[in-house]
Amino acid sequence: MKLITAVVKPFRLDEVKAALKDAGIAGITVGEVQGFGRQSGHTEVYRGTEYQIDFVPKIRLEVLASDEQVEQLVDVISAAARTGKIGDGKIWVTPVEQVLRIRTGEQGPDAI
Amino acid sequence: MKLITAVVKPFRLDEVKAALKDAGIAGITVGEVQGFGRQSGHTEVYRGTEYQIDFVPKIRLEVLASDEQVEQLVDVISAAARTGKIGDGKIWVTPVEQVLRIRTGEQGPDAI
Amino acid sequence: MKLITAVVKPFRLDEVKAALKDAGIAGITVGEVQGFGRQSGHTEVYRGTEYQIDFVPKIRLEVLASDEQVEQLVDVISAAARTGKIGDGKIWVTPVEQVLRIRTGEQGPDAI
Amino acid sequence: MEGNIAWVLMSTALVLFMTPGLAFFYGGMVRSKNFLAMLMQNFFAIGLLAVLWVVVGYSIAFGRFGDGGWFGGFGHVGFKGVGTAAHLGLGIPDVLFAAFQMTFAIITPALITGATADRLKFGAYAVFIGAWSLLVYSPVAHWVFAGGWIAKMGALDFAGGAVVHINAGAAALALVLLLGPRKGHGKEPMPPHALPWTLLGTGILYFGWFGFNAGSALAANGIAAQALMNTLVAPAAAMLGWLLLERVKGKHTTTLGAASGAVAGMVAITPCAGFVGTMPAVIIGFLAGALCYLALTIKAVVGLDDALDVLAVHLVGGLFGSVALGFFADPAVNAAVRHPGLLISGGGIALLVDQVVAAVVVCGFSLVASLILGKIIDVVIGLRVDEDTEDVGLDQSLHVESAYAFGDL
Amino acid sequence: MEGNIAWVLMSTALVLFMTPGLAFFYGGMVRSKNFLAMLMQNFFAIGLLAVLWVVVGYSIAFGRFGDGGWFGGFGHVGFKGVGTAAHLGLGIPDVLFAAFQMTFAIITPALITGATADRLKFGAYAVFIGAWSLLVYSPVAHWVFAGGWIAKMGALDFAGGAVVHINAGAAALALVLLLGPRKGHGKEPMPPHALPWTLLGTGILYFGWFGFNAGSALAANGIAAQALMNTLVAPAAAMLGWLLLERVKGKHTTTLGAASGAVAGMVAITPCAGFVGTMPAVIIGFLAGALCYLALTIKAVVGLDDALDVLAVHLVGGLFGSVALGFFADPAVNAAVRHPGLLISGGGIALLVDQVVAAVVVCGFSLVASLILGKIIDVVIGLRVDEDTEDVGLDQSLHVESAYAFGDL
Amino acid sequence: MEGNIAWVLMSTALVLFMTPGLAFFYGGMVRSKNFLAMLMQNFFAIGLLAVLWVVVGYSIAFGRFGDGGWFGGFGHVGFKGVGTAAHLGLGIPDVLFAAFQMTFAIITPALITGATADRLKFGAYAVFIGAWSLLVYSPVAHWVFAGGWIAKMGALDFAGGAVVHINAGAAALALVLLLGPRKGHGKEPMPPHALPWTLLGTGILYFGWFGFNAGSALAANGIAAQALMNTLVAPAAAMLGWLLLERVKGKHTTTLGAASGAVAGMVAITPCAGFVGTMPAVIIGFLAGALCYLALTIKAVVGLDDALDVLAVHLVGGLFGSVALGFFADPAVNAAVRHPGLLISGGGIALLVDQVVAAVVVCGFSLVASLILGKIIDVVIGLRVDEDTEDVGLDQSLHVESAYAFGDL
C-alpha cells in the first residue's frame, strides 16, 4: 500500500476532491498548510512597512491507496490540480506497511 | 523505526493521548485536519441554500516508535479512538530511516 | 528521494527557513501543529480552574530532498532550530518512491 | 431644546456606528480571503462620503428645502451657511441636522457592497459610490426628505425605506447585472467564513438602527418613542417570521437566519417607524421576515449572483415596508399622517397609491441611473478584478494585507 | 421632559445592545462547536421575548401599577392603551417606558444560557424562556418594579438585583439540576475557545449597563448621574477585588478574571445604583468581586456543572448586592430611601430585613417555578440533546452551520 | 438642564466604551501570543484608574477649580463633596462631571500600551499607570481643564489634544526608550495577527469619540453639535489623506491605513473640535492623516521600536492638532475663543504662541516625568519580561491563558 501526499492550490481543492471521488476513492484527509517554493510569495504592507510573506496558503491532501491504484490516482490529482501556473504544487508517494480501519479493526487494503 | 499516523475523531483525542501516555509513549505530534470518507459529511444551510460539507473535522496524530512498539501502539490508539460508529478513522504505519532529537543531536531509537 | 519532516519551535521557523534557503532548498511545506513530549506543556487557569495543557504549539515542516542532500539538510534544520532547551523537536526521514511537479508533470529528483 | 439636541447628537453617533456594523455583518459572510476588502469598502465609504457631503452633497439634497422640486442646488456648497443656529423649522442646529443626514448618506451606498462582494475593483467602487452619492442619493433625498416632489405628492418615508433601502437595493441590482457572478458561483460552495462577525454586525446594526429610526423624529418626543418601540419589535417579529419559514421549509433554524430576519425587519420598519403603532409594527416585521426569506429564491430564478442578498433583504424589504405604510399609517401616532392607511379607521387608498408611486419611481430611477453610471465606469476603468485577483483574494491582491496572519509566532 | 425622554431612548438602545454583548461574553467561553448555538439562544431571546412582551408580558408586569399585589392582569394585552402619552407619574411616554422595560424582560432569561451551555435543546430553550418570561419574570417584575407587594413592603431594587439577577440565577440553578453536567465534564478540559469574544462582550456589557442602571432613574437627573458613577466604579473595584484574590490564591492575574470581576461588580451594583454614594459603590464592587471569585468553588462542592458560572456571578452577585443595599442605602442620594441602610447615619435594620425577605422570596419562587416548568418541558419534549449531538456540537447538529468555515478559499 | 445631563450621561458611557475599543484596535495588531495581554492591560486600566480617580485623582485634577495654578489639592479626596448638585458653573451634577472626566483619566494611560506592546511586565505596567495617573495626568488636567495655569495663559484644548494625546504620546516615548525594542524587531516580520479586530476597535473608537469631543461641550448645544460634526469629518478626511499618500508612495491602499488615518484624524481634531468650523475640520483632518503617515518613518530614523505607532499617531497627531488650533480657532463657532486663529478674520499669532507653549510644556513635562518614573520602576521591579516569556508570549506566561484554544472539541 502507498500513501499519496499532494500539496495543491486551495482553490483547486474542490476539483481534486471531485476527481478523486469519480476515480472511486473512498477517503481523503486534508489540512491547511503554507508552502514556500518557486512561487515567490507576496509582499504585505502594514503602516508603510513592507513584509515579504514567503509562505503561500496551500492544501495538503493524503490519500491511502493500494499499489495498483497509485499511478492512476497521481494522474487524477495532478490533472485536477493543474493550472499551469507556478505554484501548482507537488505530489509524492511513500510506502505504507500497514493500514487499519479503527472502527472495524480491518487491516491491509480492505482498510483503505 | 516507524511512524504511526492516525486520523481520529476530535473528541477522542483526550482518550488517545491518555492511552498513549499510559503505554509509555514519550511524544506525539497532532494537527487539525478535515476528513472525507464513508462518513458522509453533513449539510449546512445558509440563507436557504444547502451546502454539502463533505469534510468532517478530524485530528491527525503522528507517533514515532521503535519497531517493537508499533504493534502495541497501533492497538492502543485503535482501542482508545474506537466508538464503533462510522468515521472512526484510520491508522497507518510507514518506515522511518532516521530520527534525530534536535536538542541533543541524538539519533535513532534514542531520539524518539 | 526522501522526505524530511521536522517538528520545531514556532519562533525558530524564520531561522530554519532562512537556513534552508541558504542551503539551496527549493521548497518547503509547513503546518501548524501541537506537540506533546518531554517539554511539559503548561497550566492555564480559567475562573480558578486549572487546566493542564499538554500540547505545545509547534511548526511541522516537510522538505522533499534527493538522497544526497538529506544528511546536510538534516544538519541545517537541526542547527537552525536548536535552542538547547527542552522541546526543540524532532527530525525524521522517510523514503519517497515518487515525486511529481504538478505544473509540468516532471518526475523524480527534477520535480523536487 | 437641549433634550432634542441630546437625542439627535446621540442618534448621529449611533447611525455612524452602523457602517462598521454593516462591514462586519457582511464581512463574516464572505470568504476569508476577501474579508478585509469588505471591511475596507465600508470604512472607506465613511471617509469619502463624509467629505463629499460637506463639499456638495448636502447642498444638493437639502438646499431649497421644501421647494417640491427635484434638486437642492448649490447654495450650501462647502457647508456655506450651515452653522450652529437652528433653521428649517427644526429644533436643532443646522450643523447637527447636516451631521445626522450625513450618516445616512454614508451608509446607503455602503449597503451595495453586499451584492458586489468578492469581485469589484476598489478604484471602481470608490468612483461609483462617489458619483452615485451625488447623482442619485442626494437628489432622491431631496425629493423625499427635503420637501421635494415626492414629499409634496404626499408619500411618506419616516427614515428612508425609499431613500435608503429601495435606492441602494436598485443600485445593487444594477451592479450585479454589470459585474456578473463570482468565479465559481453555483459550482463551488461559498459558505460564510465566520458567522460570529455577522452576528456582531447584526447586534451593532440593531443598536444603531434606534438612532436611524427614532433619531429621524429629530426630537426627543412621543414620536421618537414610538419609532424606537417599533424598531425594537419589528426586527424581533421578523426574526420569528424568517425562522418559522426556515423551520417549515428546511427543518432547521439557523443563526444566520435569525440575523437576516432581524435585519429584514429593520429594513421594512424604516419607512414606517414613526407612523405606525406597536401591533402594526409587529405585523409588518413578521411579514417582512417571511417575505424576505421567500425572496431569497428570486436570485436563483433570475440567475443573478447577488452575493449577500442585498436584493432579498434591502430591495424587497424596502419595497414591502414602503407599501405596508399605505396600510398601517396612523394619524393617532403621528399627525403628519394626513391620509390614514387602508387598514386604519378612516383610511383609504390615497396614501397607498402615493407609496407605490414613490417606491416605483425611486427604484426605477436608481436602477437606470446606476446602470448608466456603472457601465461608464466599466468602460473607462473596468468594474471587475481579473481572475487571478479573484482566486487569490482581494485582500492580498488589492490591499496587500491578510485578515488572519499565518504563524505570527 | 425632552431631556428625560432623550436619556431613556438612549438607555433602551443601550440595554438592548447588552443582549448581543452577553451572547459574545458567553460565546467566547464555550467550545467552538457550540459558539453559534450560544449566539443563537441570545439573539433568539430578543425575537421571542420582545413579541411576547407586547402580546401579554408587559400587561402582566405593569398592569395595575402600584396595587401592592401579585399580578398585573390583562388590561394592556396587545399594548392596549400603551401610547405616546405619559402616565404612571413618569415624565416619559408610556410606550417608551414599555420599551425600556422590554429590554430587561429580554436579557433576564438570556442570562440563563451561560449555565445550560452546550447541552440544552433549542426547542426546549424556546419554550422554557417563553413560559418563564410570562410565569416568573413578569410577576416578579410586578412585585418589585410595578408597585407590587415587595415594593409596598419597602424593599428596594434600583435596576433589578432581585428581578433580573437573583431571578435568572435561581432559574439557572433549576435547569442545571435538571440537565446534569456536560458530557465529559470534570474529565476533559473545556477551556474557553476564544477569550477575545468574551472581552468584547464584557466591553459591550459595561457600556450597556450604563443604560440599565442610570436609565432606571427614568430621568436625566442627579440620581441618574449617581447611578452612572456607581456603574462605572463598582465594576472597576470588583475587577480589582477578583484579581487580587486570583493573584493571592493562584499567583496569576487573568484576563478572564478581569472580565468576570467586572461583570460581578455590574451585577452587585444593579440593585444599589441609584441609592448609594460613590465610596459605598466602590466598597460594594470590591467585595462583590472577591465574593464571586470565592463562590466559583461552590459548584465544585455541590457537584453541579454550571457551565459558565451563572450562579457564582449572577445569583451570588445579585444576592450580595440586594443585601448590601440594606447597609448602604442613603436618603442623601435618593429621597426614595425611606429607611437608611445600617451603616448610614440614622440607619437601622428595617431595610436590611426587607432586602433579605425580597431576595429570599424571589430566589425561592424562581427556583421552584423553574424546576416545575423545566421538569414539565423535560417530560414532554426533553431538555437535553442526545450524546451524538453533544459530541458533534450544537452548531452543526441543531443549526446546520459552523462558526468557522474550513477551507473557504 | 435635563438635556445637558442626558448628553453628558451618554457621552460618559461613550468614552468609557472607547477603552475596550482601544484594546481591540491595538489587540488586532500584536502577535496572537500577546493578544490577551494587550486586552488585559486596557481593561485593567479601567479597574485601577477608576478607583484611583475616586480616591484622589479627581481631587488633584479638579480641586481648586480656576485657580490658575499647578495642582488641585486634596480637598475632594474620596469624592468628598462630589454629589448630585451642580457646581463649577456647569449645568450638570458634580458627580456626572467627575464621571465624564474619569473616563478620560482611564483612557489616557491606556494609549501607552500600543508603544510598549509585547514586552512590558504586567506588574510594572500597573504601577506605572497608577503613579503616572496621579503624578502626571491629574496635574496636567488641572493646568488645562480645571482653569490651571495653561488655561489662564490662554491656550485652548477642547477635549484633550495636550492633556490626553501629547501627554500619553510623550509617556509612550519615555517607556520605549527605557524598554528597548521587541526581541527580533527589525529582523523578523511582525505583521498584525488579525486586522478585523483592529477595524472593530476603530469603529468603536470613532463611535466613542463623539462622546469624547462633543461631550466635552458639557451641554447639548450648538457647540456640541459643531464638535460632533468635526469629529465626523476630520477622521474621514484624515482617512483620505493617509490613503492618498499610501497610494502615491506604495501603490496600494490598505485597510490598516484607512483605520490608522481615521484615528489620526480623531486625535488631531480633539483639541479643536468645539472651536473650529466644518471646512477647517476637513482641512485639519486631511493634513493630520498625511502628516501622521509621514511620521511613521520617524521611529525607523531614530531607531525606536514604538510597536504600534503611538508616537506617529498620538504624539504627532496631538501636537499637530494643538498647533493647528492656533490657525483655525474661530470665535464665530465658540465665544470662548478670545484670540482668533491666524487664518481666521481678525486673527493673530497670540493664540498660536499659547498653543505652542502649552504643547511643548506638556510634552516636555510628561517625557521627563515618565522617564524618571519608568526608570525607578525599572530599577525596583524591572520593566521588561525575560526572553523566555517574550518567546512564548505574554498571554501564556503572564496570564496563564490563550487567546485561541487548540482542539476545543
Ligand SMILES: Nc1ncnc2c1ncn2[C@@H]1O[C@H](COP(=O)(O)OP(=O)(O)O)[C@@H](O)[C@H]1O
Ligand atoms: N522540496 C519541497 N519539499 C516540500 N514541499 C515543497 C517542495 N518544493 C515545493 N514544495 C511545495 O509545493 C508548493 C509549490 O511549489 P513551487 O516551487 O512554488 O511551484 P511549482 O509546484 O510550480 O514548482 C510549495 O508552496 C510547497 O508547499
Ligand SMILES: Nc1ncnc2c1ncn2[C@@H]1O[C@H](COP(=O)(O)OP(=O)(O)O)[C@@H](O)[C@H]1O
Ligand atoms: N483512503 C484514505 N486516505 C486517507 N485518509 C482516509 C482514507 N479513507 C479514510 N480516510 C480518513 O479517515 C476518516 C474516516 O474514514 P471514513 O471512511 O469516514 O470512516 P471509517 O474510518 O469508519 O471507515 C476520513 O474522514 C479520512 O480523514
Ligand SMILES: Nc1ncnc2c1ncn2[C@@H]1O[C@H](COP(=O)(O)OP(=O)(O)O)[C@@H](O)[C@H]1O
Ligand atoms: N515519539 C514522537 N512522535 C512524534 N512526535 C514527537 C515524538 N516525540 C516528540 N515529538 C514531537 O517533538 C516535540 C518536542 O519533543 P519533546 O519531547 O518535548 O522535547 P525534545 O525534542 O527536546 O526531546 C513534541 O512537542 C512533539 O511535537
